[in-house]
Amino acid sequence: MAFFFAQLLTGLANASSLFLVASGLSLIFGVTRIVNFAHGSFYMLGAFIGVTLMEVLPGHFGFWGSILLTGLAVGLIGAIVEIVVLRPIYRAPELFQLVATFGVILVIQDLTLMIWGAEDRLGPRAPGLRGIWRIFGEPVPKYDIVLIAMTPFILFGLWYLITRTRLGVLVRAATQDREMVGALGVNQAWLFTGVFALGSALAGWGGALQLPKGGADLLMDFNIIGTIFVIVVIGGMGSLPGAFIAAVLISVLNVLGVTYLPSSTLVLMFVVMAVVLIIRPYGLLGREEVAGEHGQVGAPETPIRPYGRLGQAVIAGLLVLMALLPLVADQFLLILTIDMIVFALFAASLHFILGTGGLVSFGHAAFFGGGAYAAALLVYHFDTPMEIAFLFAPLAAGLLALGIGWFCIRLTGVYFAMLTLAFSQLVWSLAYQWRAVTRGDDGLISIWPTDWLSGTVPYYYFTLILGVGGILFLRHVIHAPFGYALRAGRDSPRQAEAMGIDVKRIQFAAFALAGVMAGLAGGMFVFSKGSVFPTELEIAASFDALIVVFLGGVKTLAGGVVGAGFMTVVEDWLTRLEYWRLLLGLVIIAVVIIAPEGIVGSIRSAWARYRGTGDEEVAK
Amino acid sequence: MLSVEAVHSYYGKAHILDGLSFEVRRGEVVALLGRNGAGKSTTMKSVMQLVRPRQGRVMFQGADLVGEPSYRVAKSGIGYVPEDRRIFTDLTVMENLEVGRQPARKGAPDWTIEQLFDIFPNLKERRTNRGKHMSGGEQQMLTIARTLMGNPLLLLLDEPSEGIAPVIVEQMAETIKTLKAEGLTVMISEQNLHFARAVADRAIIIEGGEKKFDGSFAELEAQPEIRDAYLSV
Numbered sequence: 125m126a127f128f129f130a131q132l133l134t135g136l137a138n139a140s141s142l143f144l145v146a147s148g149l150s151l152i153f154g155v156t157r158i159v160n161f162a163h164g165s166f167y168m169l170g171a172f173i174g175v176t177l178m179e180v181l182p183g184h185f186g187f188w189g190s191i192l193l194t195g196l197a198v199g200l201i202g203a204i205v206e207i208v209v210l211r212p213i214y215r216a217p218e219l220f221q222l223v224a225t226f227g228v229i230l231v232i233q234d235l236t237l238m239i240w241g242a243e244d245r246l247g248p249r250a251p252g253l254r255g256i257w258r259i260f261g262e263p264v265p266k267y268d269i270v271l272i273a274m275t276p277f278i279l280f281g282l283w284y285l286i287t288r289t290r291l292g293v294l295v296r297a298a299t300q301d302r303e304m305v306g307a308l309g310v311n312q313a314w315l316f317t318g319v320f321a322l323g324s325a326l327a328g329w330g331g332a333l334q335l336p337k338g339g340a341d342l343l344m345d346f347n348i349i350g351t352i353f354v355i356v357v358i359g360g361m362g363s364l365p366g367a368f369i370a371a372v373l374i375s376v377l378n379v380l381g382v383t384y385l386p387s388s389t390l391v392l393m394f395v396v397m398a399v400v401l402i403i404r405p406y407g408l409l410g411r412e413e414v415a416g417e418h419g420q421v422g423a424p425e426t427p428i429r430p431y432g433r434l435g436q437a438v439i440a441g442l443l444v445l446m447a448l449l450p451l452v453a454d455q456f457l458l459i460l461t462i463d464m465i466v467f468a469l470f471a472a473s474l475h476f477i478l479g480t481g482g483l484v485s486f487g488h489a490a491f492f493g494g495g496a497y498a499a500a501l502l503v504y505h506f507d508t509p510m511e512i513a514f515l516f517a518p519l520a521a522g523l524l525a526l527g528i529g530w531f532c533i534r535l536t537g538v539y540f541a542m543l544t545l546a547f548s549q550l551v552w553s554l555a556y557q558w559r560a561v562t563r564g565d566d567g568l569i570s571i572w573p574t575d576w577l578s579g580t581v582p583y584y585y586f587t588l589i590l591g592v593g594g595i596l597f598l599r600h601v602i603h604a605p606f607g608y609a610l611r612a613g614r615d616s617p618r619q620a621e622a623m624g625i626d627v628k629r630i631q632f633a634a635f636a637l638a639g640v641m642a643g644l645a646g647g648m649f650v651f652s653k654g655s656v657f658p659t660e661l662e663i664a665a666s667f668d669a670l671i672v673v674f675l676g677g678v679k680t681l682a683g684g685v686v687g688a689g690f691m692t693v694v695e696d697w698l699t700r701l702e703y704w705r706l707l708l709g710l711v712i713i714a715v716v717i718i719a720p721e722g723i724v725g726s727i728r729s730a731w732a733r734y735r736g737t738g739d740e741e742v743a744k
Numbered sequence: 745m746l747s748v749e750a751v752h753s754y755y756g757k758a759h760i761l762d763g764l765s766f767e768v769r770r771g772e773v774v775a776l777l778g779r780n781g782a783g784k785s786t787t788m789k790s791v792m793q794l795v796r797p798r799q800g801r802v803m804f805q806g807a808d809l810v811g812e813p814s815y816r817v818a819k820s821g822i823g824y825v826p827e828d829r830r831i832f833t834d835l836t837v838m839e840n841l842e843v844g845r846q847p848a849r850k851g852a853p854d855w856t857i858e859q860l861f862d863i864f865p866n867l868k869e870r871r872t873n874r875g876k877h878m879s880g881g882e883q884q885m886l887t888i889a890r891t892l893m894g895n896p897l898l899l900l901l902d903e904p905s906e907g908i909a910p911v912i913v914e915q916m917a918e919t920i921k922t923l924k925a926e927g928l929t930v931m932i933s934e935q936n937l938h939f940a941r942a943v944a945d946r947a948i949i950i951e952g953g954e955k956k957f958d959g960s961f962a963e964l965e966a967q968p969e970i971r972d973a974y975l976s977v
């Protein structure tokens with residue numbers, strides 16, 4: 125019992141820093157409606173800045189003063205990020221903002237690396253709070269007790285700010301109707317900047333406060349962001365009390381999980397989130413999100429047109445070139461092209477559900493990796509011939525998508541994205557932790573194609589036919605009645621329902637189809653590499669695909685394909701540079717701000733302008 | 745005080761205001777009349793810059809507002825009450841009023857919460873109620889009171905009589921007269937000709953985003969064909 129109590133205290137102590145960070149994210153979302161993936165980066169900056177300040181400033185005053193200053197510094201950085209990166213894109217669709225904050229993550233990562241170096245820093249102990257207190261005979265660090273004691277004050281402070289001050293009133297009003305707040309004479313631009321700075325400061329404080337329990341390292345940003353999102357989503361986006369309850373819940377569960385169910389640690393919180401979202405689709409204390417409620421609908425889409433003569437000629441020419449490629453290309457170029465085609469199909473499948481379906485999935489890698497694993501497991505454990513095992517890639521991925529989709533489709537927006545993320549984390553942890561079957565992070569190896577496909581050239585044609593075939597099939601579906609119904613459901617669900625379209629059902633089918641196609645890509649992938657590792661299922665893999673779709677352009681299928689080609693080449697070239705993340709991050713941010721239609725979209729608009737048949741009228 | 749000069753406004757490709765011009769002089773109450781879809785709300789939004797005119801000028805106190813952010817329009821002294829009210833439903837009455845609060849402005853009546861409660865006694869009783877728990881009429885009063893907290897020189901009221909009980913409409917007419925007596929300049933948009941005649945000094949009629957009539961109610965009375973053509977009475 126005493127042990128259990130001590131565990132509970134540890135959980136509560138962890139919760140205080142998590143709550144700080146999560147409340148910042150929640151606050152930012154509540155007002156700006158921006159899902160800020162870079163929030164973990166501010167937490168990391170808080171840790172590094174905090175360590176540095178604590179080294180300079182001595183004693184009690186130095187320690188607590190450093191923490192205070194850290195929050196202010198991180199808040200300032202947040203304000204700069206908001207003004208430079210986010211201000212120009214508040215009216216852009218959700219995905220653009222997500223991708224922009226993702227660019228910020230990359231930039232901050234490399235800047236941190238430049239300034240502080242790659243070595244982990246150990247956090248200093250809090251002066252005067254180094255030892256332990258015994259509670260019911262169990263040792264509990266003094267600093268933990270102080271953290272626990274502080275949490276109610278933090279909660280009270282935030283509560284006071286939000287409910288009792290003019291700033292808080294404006295913030296809550298802007299959460300509901302920012303345009304009206306502006307029409308009443310409040311400069312919302314500065315309100316947003318202020319809220320973003322405050323949210324970032326809270327993340328910075330969280331990072332600095334956890335220093336005596338941990339330290340500062342370059343992986344902190346990604347390590348915390350998953351947890352923080354889970355907390356905010358469980359609590360309900362935008363709800364501070366919700367974030368508090370969820371922070372306590374998750375921290376305590378984590379501590380207990382480590383003790384009683386060690387193998388569950390990686391998935392526990394995602395399971396909790398999935399359960400909460402299935403029962404309460406908007407989190408414990410969240411409000412329903414209505415798309416466009418906040419005057420933030422993206423520009424209306426131009427109706428998609430089939431390619432003209434010229435377009436068709438270009439595509440046919442490209443295909444001929446690709447078919448002839450083995451005559452001239454060396455091994456390296458062929459393999460690079462195979463990678464490109466595989467990635468293009470994967471991206472096209474994501475584009476299908478995201479662009480045409482309007483469902484932003486954060487867990488699409490589950491189907492790519494799931495397909496790859498399905499085929500690899502059959503080969504590895506049962507020596508199944510490739511011809512059969514390969515078929516299981518799209519099949520298994522499709523079934524997985526049916527299962528996951530059944531839960532996710534009922535949600536929308538951010539909550540849909542988070543639930544897909546949760547499920548993909550589940551799949552990932554299965555691959556990672558069920559070593560007996562999947563061999564964990566040793567991966568499944570020696571998964572080679574059958575004899576007649578074993579050369580690079582035959583496999584190249586195999587990939588080319590299936591990859592291009594898959595993409596053309598998706599294109600066909602988009603232009604078929606099914607695709608129109610899907611888009612109708614995306615643009616105006618109510619009208620679509622009124623026209624007799626079962627929107628959820630169509631979306632469910634589309635989700636499954638996207639899963640099948642991603643699985644097909646996964647199957648092509650595993651036999652080209654001869655192995656598969658849990659990394660293919662990671663969040664990062666899903667994000668790569670998201671970025672690719674976005675870079676290419678969300679509005680056209682070609683966008684995903686071109687983006688994949690661009691990314692494969694650029695990554696191959698970029699990753700040789702020392703600070704490639706910084707560059708990639710800057711490129712992403714630049715694309716978001718300067719060419720928000722992506723590569724293909726921008727070319728199209730330029731072409732249309734050139735021809736004088738502009739879309740620009742519509743884009744107001 | 746306000747002069748709208750050859751304004752063209754669009755929603756996407758739809759051309760809504762077609763070279764609209766009119767003036768509002770200090771101290772008067774002007775009624776903007778027209779059928780459903782005539783462009784009354786769009787006119788007010790174009791003044792507030794919630795819709796950006798693509799051509800033309802909106803001169804207020806000697807400065808062109810076109811292109812300014814809405815908050816600056818509000819700060820320059822124009823108060824806007826939208827037709828759909830847009831109460832902050834999760835905020836209490838007092839908090840809604842707080843959002844609208846701006847410092848006193850020279851030449852404009854300076855409203856205190858107590859004065860507003862005198863004009864709208866219902867709000868006083870419901871001061872701690874949330875916006876979503878109020879009736880349509882109460883919400884209409886709240887949205888006007890909220891805008892008055894900004895101490896505007898000119899008040900734009902978009903269909904204040906729409907969707908509220910007849911008793912409240914009468915009360916609303918009294919209110920607008922009170923506001924005028926306090927020295928406020930008011931422009932209301934209306935479909936209800938009786939209400940407009942009861943409160944306004946002058947009528948402007950628009951149809952299809954163009955001005956069709958501008959004059960006193962007596963002049964309008966003398967030209968029944970205009971009334972029949974552009975107003976649904």
Ligand SMILES: Nc1ncnc2c1ncn2[C@@H]1O[C@H](COP(=O)(O)OP(=O)(O)OP(=O)(O)O)[C@@H](O)[C@H]1O
Nearest residue numbers: 755758760778779780781782783784785786787935
């Ligand atoms: N957000 C919008 N997008 C596109 N068209 C719009 C939008 N708002 C209004 N319209 C169109 O603009 C025209 C003018 O609308 P407006 O709201 O200004 O009319 P109104 O005179 O205020 O009518 P009502 O008496 O019904 O309020 C109408 O044809 C309407 O359909």
Ligand SMILES: [Mg+2]
Nearest residue numbers: 784785786827
């Ligand atoms: Mg109207």
